[in-house]
Amino acid sequence: MKIMVNGAWRELGAVRLAEALVELGYGERVIGTAVNGEFVAVAARATTPLADGDRLEVLAPVQGG
Amino acid sequence: MLELYQTALRSRLLLGTARYPSPAVLSAAVRAAGAEVVTVALRREAAGERAGQGFWSLIRELGVRVLPNTAGCHSVKEAVTTAHMAREVFGTPWLKLEVIGEDDTLQPDVFGLVEAARILCAEGFQVFPYTTEDLVVAERLLAAGCRVLMPWGAPIGSGRGLNNRFALRALRAHFPAVPLIIDAGLGVPSHAAEALELGFDAVLINTAVAQARDPVAMAGAFARAVEAGWQARAAGPMEARELAAPSTPVIGTAFRG
Numbered sequence: 001m002k003i004m005v006n007g008a009w010r011e012l013g014a015v016r017l018a019e020a021l022v023e024l025g026y027g028e029r030v031i032g033t034a035v036n037g038e039f040v041a042v043a044a045r046a047t048t049p050l051a052d053g054d055r056l057e058v059l060a061p062v063q064g065g
Numbered sequence: 066m067l068e069l070y071q072t073a074l075r076s077r078l079l080l081g082t083a084r085y086p087s088p089a090v091l092s093a094a095v096r097a098a099g100a101e102v103v104t105v106a107l108r109r110e111a112a113g114e115r116a117g118q119g120f121w122s123l124i125r126e127l128g129v130r131v132l133p134n135t136a137g138c139h140s141v142k143e144a145v146t147t148a149h150m151a152r153e154v155f156g157t158p159w160l161k162l163e164v165i166g167e168d169d170t171l172q173p174d175v176f177g178l179v180e181a182a183r184i185l186c187a188e189g190f191q192v193f194p195y196t197t198e199d200l201v202v203a204e205r206l207l208a209a210g211c212r213v214l215m216p217w218g219a220p221i222g223s224g225r226g227l228n229n230r231f232a233l234r235a236l237r238a239h240f241p242a243v244p245l246i247i248d249a250g251l252g253v254p255s256h257a258a259e260a261l262e263l264g265f266d267a268v269l270i271n272t273a274v275a276q277a278r279d280p281v282a283m284a285g286a287f288a289r290a291v292e293a294g295w296q297a298r299a300a301g302p303m304e305a306r307e308l309a310a311p312s313t314p315v316i317g318t319a320f321r322g
Contacts, residue, residue, distance in 0.1 A: 006109040006110075006111065007109070024112045025112030025113065026112050029115075029117070029118050030117070030118060030121055030154055031110070031117070031154065032107055032149075032150025032151065032153055032154045033150070034146050034149075034150060037142060037143075037146055038146065039146050039149035039150055039153075041149075041153060042153060057109065058109065058110060058112075059107035059108060059109055059110065059147075059150055059154070060107065060108065060109075060110035060114075060116070060117025060118070060121075060154075061105055061106075061107060061117045061118075061120050061121040061124070061154060061155070062083075062105070062106050062107065062108040062110075062116070062117060062120060063081075063082040063083040063084070063085070063091070063105070063106065063120060064081065064082060064083055064104045064105045064106025064133070064134045064136055065081035065082075065083045065084070065104055065106075065134070065136065065221065065222075065249075065271035065272065
């Protein structure tokens with residue numbers, strides 16, 4: 001199914017967020033996630049389903065003012 | 066001591082971490098500033114990139130508190146979602162809340178700001194709202210649950226100093242017990258000293274240090290200016306007057322009478 005990851009369409013086999021993050025290669029790193037504009041906590045990733053057309057945001061720490 | 070949400074701090078200089086020439090210069094600048102609080106942010110990162118983890122390790126090694134921001138958010142929803150991610154990633158309830166209303170000036174959308182502040186304070190966030198010098202907005206932010214306010218000096222990155230001294234003085238006078246931090250728009254250490262002399266509790270500096278020819282030296286200069294401004298405020302500055310008043314005694318002046 002197609003998921004929009006950080007603004008770009010990706011074809012993914014995973015149907016849950018935690019699996020999708022592994023498939024995308026994020027592994028164990030420190031990131032924040034949101035699906036369709038709603039925050040998804042680390043603890044909820046394993047049970048959060050993904051559906052065709054969902055928008056996933058994966059954010060990491062950066063410099064800020 | 067400066068107290069922000071029950072956290073006592075010695076330094077009254079908060080530092081942004083963006084736009085430095087290198088991570089090494091950023092680290093050296095934070096140390097030279099003596100900063101105990103630095104601002105950080107969240108941005109999209111592709112799986113192949115590792116910059117975020119490196120940056121986060123660098124900040125943790127500095128042993129400072131982090132103040133995550135919601136920079137770039139233009140709506141209440143974006144700011145609230147970003148806040149939730151920041152609380153989890155950075156492990157702190159502190160949040161520099163920014164809801165931007167206009168791109169040329171990066172002026173806060175104060176209506177969205179108050180709404181987002183109400184939501185986030187109710188959820189246990191300790192909100193540092195980036196706001197204008199408007200008194201009524203400040204009242205609303207306090208009513209929403211904010212216990213610290215961060216009025217702008219001038220637009221972000223403009224280096225113009227305190228653009229509206231009259232309103233900033235009024236803000237200070239109206240809220241004598243609320244920690245007020247001048248955030249944004251300061252360009253040189255004398256601007257920071259002036260903010261402290263006017264009675265503001267602290268300043269948050271980023272571009273003025275990061276974009277200086279020598280950011281580490283400039284960080285040190287800002288630290289000394291903030292300290293000087295604070296000590297001057299505590300020492301009780303004289304009143305300005307319209308006419309000269311001789312400082313040398315007049316009685317006993319030679320050649321008179």
